[in-house]
Amino acid sequence: MSAPDIAPGGLLGAIGGVPRPETDVVVDARDVNKWFGRLHVLKDVSIQVKRQEVVVIIGPSGSGKTTFIRCINHLEKIQSGRIFVNGHLIGYREAGGGKKLVEDKEKNIAAQRQEIGMVFQRFNLFPHMTALENIIEAPIQVRGTPREEAVVVGRALLERVGLAAKENVYPNQLSCSSTSRPPPSTPK
Amino acid sequence: MFSRLGTRRALLAGCLLFVAVTVAGCSGNYSVRPQFFWDSLFHPSPAIVNGLGLTLGISVVAQFLGVVLGVFAAMGKMAKFWPFRTVANIYIWIFRGTPLLVQLSFFYYGLAAAGLFKWPAIVIGPVDILPNIFAGIVILGVNEGAYMAEIVRAGILSVDPGQTEASKSLGMTYGQTMRRIVLPQAARVIVPPLGNEFNNMLKTTSLLTVISVFELYNTFSVAAGHSYATFELMAAAAVWYLLLTTIWGFVQSRIERRLARGTATGSSGPSGPQGPGWRSRFFGRSNVDAKASGIGGH
Numbered sequence: 235m236s237a238p239d240i241a242p243g244g245l246l247g248a249i250g251g252v253p254r255p256e257t258d259v260v261v262d263a264r265d266v267n268k269w270f271g272r273l274h275v276l277k278d279v280s281i282q283v284k285r286q287e288v289v290v291i292i293g294p295s296g297s298g299k300t301t302f303i304r305c306i307n308h309l310e311k312i313q314s315g316r317i318f319v320n321g322h323l324i325g326y327r328e329a330g331g332g333k334k335l336v337e338d339k340e341k342n343i344a345a346q347r348q349e350i351g352m353v354f355q356r357f358n359l360f361p362h363m364t365a366l367e368n369i370i371e372a373p374i375q376v377r378g379t380p381r382e383e384a385v386v387v388g389r390a391l392l393e394r395v396g397l398a399a400k401e402n403v404y405p406n407q408l409s410c411s412s413t414s415r416p417p418p419s420t421p422k
Numbered sequence: 423m424f425s426r427l428g429t430r431r432a433l434l435a436g437c438l439l440f441v442a443v444t445v446a447g448c449s450g451n452y453s454v455r456p457q458f459f460w461d462s463l464f465h466p467s468p469a470i471v472n473g474l475g476l477t478l479g480i481s482v483v484a485q486f487l488g489v490v491l492g493v494f495a496a497m498g499k500m501a502k503f504w505p506f507r508t509v510a511n512i513y514i515w516i517f518r519g520t521p522l523l524v525q526l527s528f529f530y531y532g533l534a535a536a537g538l539f540k541w542p543a544i545v546i547g548p549v550d551i552l553p554n555i556f557a558g559i560v561i562l563g564v565n566e567g568a569y570m571a572e573i574v575r576a577g578i579l580s581v582d583p584g585q586t587e588a589s590k591s592l593g594m595t596y597g598q599t600m601r602r603i604v605l606p607q608a609a610r611v612i613v614p615p616l617g618n619e620f621n622n623m624l625k626t627t628s629l630l631t632v633i634s635v636f637e638l639y640n641t642f643s644v645a646a647g648h649s650y651a652t653f654e655l656m657a658a659a660a661v662w663y664l665l666l667t668t669i670w671g672f673v674q675s676r677i678e679r680r681l682a683r684g685t686a687t688g689s690s691g692p693s694g695p696q697g698p699g700w701r702s703r704f705f706g707r708s709n710v711d712a713k714a715s716g717i718g719g720h
Contacts (some may be wrong), residue, residue, distance in 0.1 A: 340596060360588070375598050
C-alpha cells in the first residue's frame with residue numbers, strides 16, 4: 235500500500251459529507267456568541283473558510299482563539315449563532331422554525347467530530363498507548379478500519395514525520411518536539 | 423514506611439506479645455497441643471482445604487462483582503442524567519452506611535423469614551453453589567461495589583480531562599472513551615486501593631460464618647469446638663489468612679508494575695527500575711528511608 239492520500243486542503247479539506255455545490259466554503263461561522271458565565275468571549279464572530287485555504291487566527295492570549303476552535307468541534311457550547319462545516323450545522327439542530335438551537339444527540343455529534351481534525355495545545359496524546367497505537371486508535375474504533383490497514387497507514391504517517399523508528403515508544407518517552415508529530419487527533 | 427528502628431521495635435513488641443499470650447494460654451487448665459497447629463498447616467484436613475478454596479473463590483468472585491458494580495456506580499454518580507446519579511447515590515449510601523453483618527442477616531434470613539425471597543442453589547457446569555454461598559457472594563459483592571464506586575470515581579477524576587476531549591474530538595462515543603481511554607488510565611490509580619480492598623475481602627469472608635458458609639474461619643471454628651484446641655487452631659487459621667494476604671501482596675505488586683507502562687516509573691526501559699518490588703514492599707524500607715532514620719547499613 236502506498237502512502238495515504240491526504241487532501242490538499244489539510245485537515246479541514248479532508249472533511250467528507252455532502253458539500254454545498256454552489257460555494258466552496260468549508261467552515262462557515264455566523265454571528266457566534268459565547269459566554270463563560272458573565273465573560274463574553276466570542277462576540278458576533280463570523281468567518282468563512284474556503285476549500286484549500288489556510289487560515290491563521292492571531293490574537294493576544296485570552297482573546298478566544300482556542301475557544302473558537304473548540305466551538306467548531308463542539309467541545310464548547312455556543313449561546314447564539316451558527317457554525318457550519320461543509321454545510322452541516324455543528325453540535326445543534328434547529329427547532330421552533332429555525333429560531334431556537336437545541337443541542338444534538340451525542341451520537342450525531344460524535345459522527346460530526348469524526349470528520350473534523352484537531353490538534354490540541356498540549357497534544358493530549360494517550361499516554362498508555364504507543365505512538366502507533368495512538369494513531370490507529372480512532373480509525374479502528376471509530377471508523378471500523380481493519381487493524382492491518384490502519385497499521386499500514388499509521389506507519390506511513392509516522393514515516394512522513396520521521397518517527398518510523400519510534401512506533402513502539404510511549405508518548406512520555408518521545409522528545410518534546412516529537413510529541414507534536416504523531417497526529418492522534420486526525421482520524422485517518 | 424517503617425524506619426529500621428521502627429521495624430525492630432515492632433518485631434520486639436510482636437515477640438513479647440506472643441510470649442505473653444502463650445504464657446497466658448498455658449496457665450490454668452489449658453495445655454497447648456502443638457500438633458493441632460502444625461497438622462492444620464502441613465497436613466490440612468479436607469475440610470480445611472475446602473474452606474481455603476471457598477474463602478479464595480468467594481473472595482475473587484465477590485471482588486470481581488464489586489469492581490464491576492463499582493465502575494457502573496461511579497459512572498452513575500458522575501452521569502449528567504440525574505436519575506442515574508440518584509440511584510448510584512442511594513446504593514452507595516445504604517451499603518456503605520450499614521454493617522455487612524446486618525446486610526448478610528437481612529438479605530439471607532430476613533427476606534426468607536418474611537417470605538419475600540429465598541436464595542436459590544446455582545449450578546454452573548460441574549460446580550454446585552449452595553444457596554448460602556450464592557447469597558454470600560452476591561451480598562459481599564454488592565457491599566464491595568459501594569466502596570469500589572468511590573475508588574473508581576477517584577481514578578476517573580485523576581485522568582486529565584484533555585484525554586476525554588481528545589477522544590471526543592476523534593468522534594468516540596462516551597462508552598468508547600471510557601473503555602479505551604479513561605478507564606485504562608484510571609486503572610493505575612485504582613489498583614493500589616483495589617489491592618487493599620481485596621486484602622480486606624479475603625478476611626471479610628469470615629463473616630459468612632453467620633450464614634453458615636464453611637469457609638476457612640468457620641471450618642477452624644467448628645474444629646476448635648470439637649477439639650477444644652482453640653488456641654492452636656485459631657493461630658493456624660491466622661497463619662492461613664496471613665499466607666493468602668501475603669501471596670496477594672506479591673501478585674498486586676506485579677500487576678502494578680505491568681500497569682505502569684507509559685508512565686515515568688514504567689517507561690525507563692526493560693532493564694530500568696520498575697516501581698517498588700516485593701522486597702521493598704515487604705520490608706518497607708528503601709535507601710532513602712534508611713538514610714532518614716540515621717542508621718544506614720550494618
